Amino acid sequence: MIGIEIAQEHPLDKIIRADRMPHIWCPGCGIGIVMRCYAQAILDSGVPIDQHVVVSGIGCSGRVAGYMNIDSYHTTHGRAIPFAVGMKLVKPELMTTVFSGDGDLTAIGGNHLIHAARRNVDVNVICVNNFNYGMTGGQVGPTTPRGARGTTAPYGNPELPFNLPYLLAASGANFVARWTTLHVRQIRDDILYAFTRPGFTFIEVLAPCPVGFGKSNKIEDGLEEMELYRQRCKLVQDGDVRKDDLSIDLREDKPIYIGRFADQDRPPYQPVKVEVR
Amino acid sequence: MDDRRLLTGMHFMNGDEACAEGALAAGCSFFGGYPITPSTEIAEHLARRLPEIGGVFIQMEDELASMAAILGASAAGARAMTATSGPGFSLMLENLGLAVMQELPCVIVDVQRGSPSTGLPTMPGQSDVMQARWGSHGDYEIVAYSPWSVQEMFDLTILAFNTADRYRTPVVMLCDEVVGHMIERLVIPPHEQVEIWNRKKPKVQGNGSFDPFRAQDPDLVPPMAHAGEGYRVHFTGLTHDEHGYPEMSAETHHALVTRLVNKIKVNADQIIRTEDYWLEGAEIVVVAYGCSARSAQRAVREAREMGIPAGLLRLISLWPFPERLFEELSEKVGTIIVAEMNLGQISREVQRVTRRPVTGVFHAGGEMIPPEPILNAIREAAT
Numbered sequence: 093m094i095g096i097e098i099a100q101e102h103p104l105d106k107i108i109r110a111d112r113m114p115h116i117w118c119p120g121c122g123i124g125i126v127m128r129c130y131a132q133a134i135l136d137s138g139v140p141i142d143q144h145v146v147v148s149g150i151g152c153s154g155r156v157a158g159y160m161n162i163d164s165y166h167t168t169h170g171r172a173i174p175f176a177v178g179m180k181l182v183k184p185e186l187m188t189t190v191f192s193g194d195g196d197l198t199a200i201g202g203n204h205l206i207h208a209a210r211r212n213v214d215v216n217v218i219c220v221n222n223f224n225y226g227m228t229g230g231q232v233g234p235t236t237p238r239g240a241r242g243t244t245a246p247y248g249n250p251e252l253p254f255n256l257p258y259l260l261a262a263s264g265a266n267f268v269a270r271w272t273t274l275h276v277r278q279i280r281d282d283i284l285y286a287f288t289r290p291g292f293t294f295i296e297v298l299a300p301c302p303v304g305f306g307k308s309n310k311i312e313d314g315l316e317e318m319e320l321y322r323q324r325c326k327l328v329q330d331g332d333v334r335k336d337d338l339s340i341d342l343r344e345d346k347p348i349y350i351g352r353f354a355d356q357d358r359p360p361y362q363p364v365k366v367e368v369r
Numbered sequence: 370m371d372d373r374r375l376l377t378g379m380h381f382m383n384g385d386e387a388c389a390e391g392a393l394a395a396g397c398s399f400f401g402g403y404p405i406t407p408s409t410e411i412a413e414h415l416a417r418r419l420p421e422i423g424g425v426f427i428q429m430e431d432e433l434a435s436m437a438a439i440l441g442a443s444a445a446g447a448r449a450m451t452a453t454s455g456p457g458f459s460l461m462l463e464n465l466g467l468a469v470m471q472e473l474p475c476v477i478v479d480v481q482r483g484s485p486s487t488g489l490p491t492m493p494g495q496s497d498v499m500q501a502r503w504g505s506h507g508d509y510e511i512v513a514y515s516p517w518s519v520q521e522m523f524d525l526t527i528l529a530f531n532t533a534d535r536y537r538t539p540v541v542m543l544c545d546e547v548v549g550h551m552i553e554r555l556v557i558p559p560h561e562q563v564e565i566w567n568r569k570k571p572k573v574q575g576n577g578s579f580d581p582f583r584a585q586d587p588d589l590v591p592p593m594a595h596a597g598e599g600y601r602v603h604f605t606g607l608t609h610d611e612h613g614y615p616e617m618s619a620e621t622h623h624a625l626v627t628r629l630v631n632k633i634k635v636n637a638d639q640i641i642r643t644e645d646y647w648l649e650g651a652e653i654v655v656v657a658y659g660c661s662a663r664s665a666q667r668a669v670r671e672a673r674e675m676g677i678p679a680g681l682l683r684l685i686s687l688w689p690f691p692e693r694l695f696e697e698l699s700e701k702v703g704t705i706i707v708a709e710m711n712l713g714q715i716s717r718e719v720q721r722v723t724r725r726p727v728t729g730v731f732h733a734g735g736e737m738i739p740p741e742p743i744l745n746a747i748r749e750a751a752t
Binding site: 178 | 596599
């Protein structure tokens with residue numbers, strides 16, 4: 093007889109809402125990996141769990157707010173960042189994280205994203221970038237590579253994508269990093285690092301969306317996309333990468349640059365206080 | 370209370386500034402906004418005043434963000450406000466729906482100007498009345514007040530915060546450019562005369578077991594837990610169960626939306642505010658609100674001086690609509706005249722409720738309706 097021991101507890105039990113499982117994500121989706129890294133970072137942060145708040149917008153990544161067993165706010169499409177800004181300024185002791193997708197944060201929420209980075213509000217953003225609108229069925233968005241196919245670009249995407257690390261660094265974020273779902277330790281470590289950094293932080297995580305993006309672009313499944321990450325990812329060293337090299341096109345055999353792109357000390361936003369005598 | 374928060378005494382200021390002082394008196398500690406004529410003085414005044422008392426003033430990148438920011442602030446426990454005019458109000462309606470769905474108290478001040486679109490930025494209008502009522506998608510009820518004086522800009526802003534907190538609902542201040550920019554006497558009362566109604570809080574201690582959307586009281590208002598209090602709440606704009614979890618079923622949706630609507634309906638008698646002048650024995654009643662009620666008051670007084678049995682019903686709250694009041698009024702009076710600076714928005718409601726013709730004194734906006742056309746309508750009705 094083979095001895096099988098079923099674990100009674102999972103290390104993340106107290107921080108994931110088990111009563112919300114199973115989640116809505118498709119097989120091969122990368123969002124769960126990023127959520128797991130975020131959950132681990134919360135546990136490792138030394139900040140009491142009840143001081144952590146997650147705010148998200150709409151879409152598959154936005155559903156993370158519903159699965160985390162912390163104070164969680166699932167807001168409107170694109171508006172997670174300004175909602176989080178209001179919350180953080182009222183209760184600065186809250187460790188406020190926005191967890192959302194590329195469409196939510198950079199298309200409909202793009203204006204809020206650059207202005208929050210410019211103000212340098214002490215909010216951490218985790219952006220899962222799967223190059224498309226997954227929940228609505230694989231439409232192209234501002235991160236879709238030119239020429240890639242989507243359900244709203246059946247002949248190939250005619251538009252050029254955002255280069256998110258440079259957009260955020262140029263807008264003034266104090267910390268900007270990019271990883272892929274292959275880099276679970278680095279994601280956890282950089283979320284932890286973002287918790288300690290005052291000001292606005294932005295972590296982009298490239299993630300497979302086999303049903304929405306992969307299917308239309310000949311990336312057969314999540315594993316194949318992970319393999320592409322493994323083969324092509326190249327860690328940036330300070331200043332050794334040209335800006336246009338940061339663009340991503342999984343269909344071309346060229347490096348995907350990952351790592352930390354900005355780590356600066358611009359003063360974080362503080363509400364004005366005056367003494368009246 | 371911080372003595373810089375409540376500037377007790379006699380003042381001479383404009384309506385926008387009085388609104389800002391009313392917000393401070395009510396305990397507002399967060400303002401997120403975007404400049405727009407004719408509401409800008411509210412933001413400017415609070416930019417100077419909130420930092421004096423440890424509150425937060427932030428100028429956001431647009432009205433979409435302003436509205437989202439005050440909801441985040443409210444969810445964290447603050448009394449939060451924004452101020453705008455028609456074009457900005459249009460953008461805020463997206464998250465006004467979120468405020469309804471997540472039951473987040475907040476105050477939105479709309480100092481109305483001539484509309485639609487960019488319209489008449491510096492001139493008055495009253496044409497956002499139906500937008501406030503129906504502008505966000507879906508079925509919901511809203512609370513809206515319509516001040517007619519500088520003093521009321523102050524008083525009703527306090528009431529707006531109290532109502533928002535008591536019923537966990539967004540409240541709209543439907544002001545107009547005339548009231549926003551006119552300068553009048555304002556009396557700010559002493560601390561003990563400022564009534565504050567606080568949010569209903571959970572009776573149980575946190576973690577995970579509290580249901581932030583479970584209404585057990587007859588008022589249908591659930592207690593509210595704030596971020597960082599240990600309750601581990603989930604707030605979503607999706608249809609949700611009493612715990613706050615998304616629940617994609619027709620039954621849950623019907624129950625939720627029905628409660629949200631009934632939450633305002635069952636409390637309507639407590640929310641509705643009206644005022645009347647010379648209504649005793651009146652056969653002709655003028656209905657007006659905001660700056661138009663000032664002209665209507667003059668017209669009705671002059672009609673009375675001519676011996677015409679006219680009266681004035683001034684709507685202080687516009688939404689929820691005082692249906693029972695109009696049903697009763699309809700039994701008693703011969704003619705109902707509605708004077709408003711739009712082409713017939715409240716008059717449509719009056720017709721709906723009374724099921725009878727209503728005389729309209731309408732103007733699309735740009736200048737106050739003067740007393741004369743209202744008096745003419747009264748005289749015509751009297752013949």
